[in-house]
Amino acid sequence: MDSDELQAASDATLVVAIxxxxxxxxxxxxRRPAGAVFGLARRLLADASSAEEIVQEVFLRLWxxxxxxxxxxxxxxxxxxxxCHGRSVDLLRSETSRRLREERDVRRAAEAGYDxxxxxxxxxxxxxxxxxxxxxxxxxxxAISLAYFGGHTYREVATILDQPEGxxxxxxxxxxxxxxxxxxxxxxxxx
Amino acid sequence: MSALTxxxxxxxxxxxxxxxxxxxEHELVERHLEGCPRCRAEVAQHREVAxxxxxxxxxxxxxxxxxIAAVIEGDAPDMPLALPRGDGAxxxxxxxxxxxxxxxxxxxxxxxxxxxxxxxxxxxxxRQDQRLDDLQVAMSADALERAAVAAQADPEALVARxxxxxxxxxxxxxxxxDGKGYxxxxxxxxxxxxxxxxLWGVTPDDVISLGVLGPQVDVAGFAAHGDVKSLVITEEVxxxxxxxxxxxxxxxxxx
Numbered sequence: 001m002d003s004d005e006l007q008a009a010s011d012a013t014l015v016v017a018i019x020x021x022x023x024x025x026x027x028x029x030x031r032r033p034a035g036a037v038f039g040l041a042r043r044l045l046a047d048a049s050s051a052e053e054i055v056q057e058v059f060l061r062l063w064x065x066x067x068x069x070x071x072x073x074x075x076x077x078x079x080x081x082x083x084c085h086g087r088s089v090d091l092l093r094s095e096t097s098r099r100l101r102e103e104r105d106v107r108r109a110a111e112a113g114y115d116x117x118x119x120x121x122x123x124x125x126x127x128x129x130x131x132x133x134x135x136x137x138x139x140x141x142x143a144i145s146l147a148y149f150g151g152h153t154y155r156e157v158a159t160i161l162d163q164p165e166g167x168x169x170x171x172x173x174x175x176x177x178x179x180x181x182x183x184x185x186x187x188x189x190x191x
Numbered sequence: 192m193s194a195l196t197x198x199x200x201x202x203x204x205x206x207x208x209x210x211x212x213x214x215x216e217h218e219l220v221e222r223h224l225e226g227c228p229r230c231r232a233e234v235a236q237h238r239e240v241a242x243x244x245x246x247x248x249x250x251x252x253x254x255x256x257x258x259i260a261a262v263i264e265g266d267a268p269d270m271p272l273a274l275p276r277g278d279g280a281x282x283x284x285x286x287x288x289x290x291x292x293x294x295x296x297x298x299x300x301x302x303x304x305x306x307x308x309x310x311x312x313x314x315x316x317x318r319q320d321q322r323l324d325d326l327q328v329a330m331s332a333d334a335l336e337r338a339a340v341a342a343q344a345d346p347e348a349l350v351a352r353x354x355x356x357x358x359x360x361x362x363x364x365x366x367x368x369d370g371k372g373y374x375x376x377x378x379x380x381x382x383x384x385x386x387x388x389x390l391w392g393v394t395p396d397d398v399i400s401l402g403v404l405g406p407q408v409d410v411a412g413f414a415a416h417g418d419v420k421s422l423v424i425t426e427e428v429x430x431x432x433x434x435x436x437x438x439x440x441x442x443x444x445x446x
Binding site for chain 1: 203
């Protein structure tokens with residue numbers, strides 16, 4: 001499989017090649033979403049150095065455990081981003097990083113504006129995503145933002161927004177469903 | 192925490208997909224997902240949406256890939272399998288079945304193959320090939336494990352789900368179009384040290400020894416060149432034999 005074939009390879013083909021220790025397959029898997037993975041980790045941790053470590057960890061995990069990826073349960077991109085998000089959140093919630101989180105929140109409090117629209121930086125998708133976000137009720141948008149980009153549990157989100165926990169759960173689910181409908185032509189193929 | 196109803200679990204799927212659940216609830220949802228394809232599909236959809244929100248136009252810092260590349264540099268760069276002389280190809284008959292599937296037709300074919308194998312082994316139409324030992328030296332156990340996983344998932348591979356007559360013992364072998372084969376047989380009982388398992392390939396005209404597996408089979412590599420239609424494992428004296436007179440311990444058709 002040459003580089004052109006790798007660039008055109010499906011997620012499943014790429015991961016099979018990674019299973020066979022094909023360095024260039026991992027490089028291709030990295031090339032596609034590494035920027036998004038790094039951006040998400042940096043957004044969550046507010047620390048570029050920690051974000052780099054998360055990116056390295058996510059791709060080395062793919063290298064060491066390619067069998068964990070199930071192409072029938074979503075795209076490789078969403079799998080890697082979910083891994084990145086989970087690992088970042090673990091780090092954020094750990095005892096040792098409590099201070100990091102407090103410092104991050106102080107930095108954020110000093111920033112003007114903190115909403116989901118400003119998190120979406122990909123120019124090719126920004127307008128579509130922004131339009132979809134505009135369609136969301138404000139409470140749904142804020143709940144998703146705090147959970148996904150803030151790394152907060154839904155109970156913490158409920159406290160921050162001063163809303164019942166059950167309401168926050170429902171709003172996050174409803175908001176994600178609404179976004180999927182609005183972004184049907186942008187969202188990757190899920191299961 | 193007590194068990195939740197399906198509706199209560201569904202209400203958690205959005206926050207689960209965003210990693211916004213506490214530990215106990217997270218574990219409850221994880222356990223539910225193992226047995227609920229519908230909820231798994233919803234979580235996958237939520238994660239695709241989240242992945243879209245995470246889009247960023249900036250590349251990751253260059254140094255990150257360099258560090259990753261440095262770490263993986265020492266890993267096996269490619270499968271060090273030397274293919275046998277000759278065309279070394281196993282002709283794909285059809286795509287491998289979905290994992291877990293095992294057709295009745297295959298079972299019937301295995302039974303038929305068993306009679307053929309016993310006859311062929313008995314008349315000594317075999318030739319010894321100790322290639323497996325060399326392969327196992329060349330490949331680390333970890334590399335074999337990964338290669339076996341990849342081969343079984345490869346849609347172009349021929350897969351043999353091997354069983355004992357009573358169905359109690361299982362092994363799975365996958366043969367790629369280039370002839371590289373991988374056997375996973377953790378279910379096989381450990382033999383005495385003076386005994387060994389031996390793997391055989393059955394062609395329309397011949398029975399070929401594909402390797403001596405030792406008294407304990409975990410994951411093994413082999414090369415199945417030629418028109419191998421099914422695989423058989425026998426128990427032999429340590430070191431293996433040129434011609435077996437033993438009944439098949441396990442067998443399976445490559446489909």
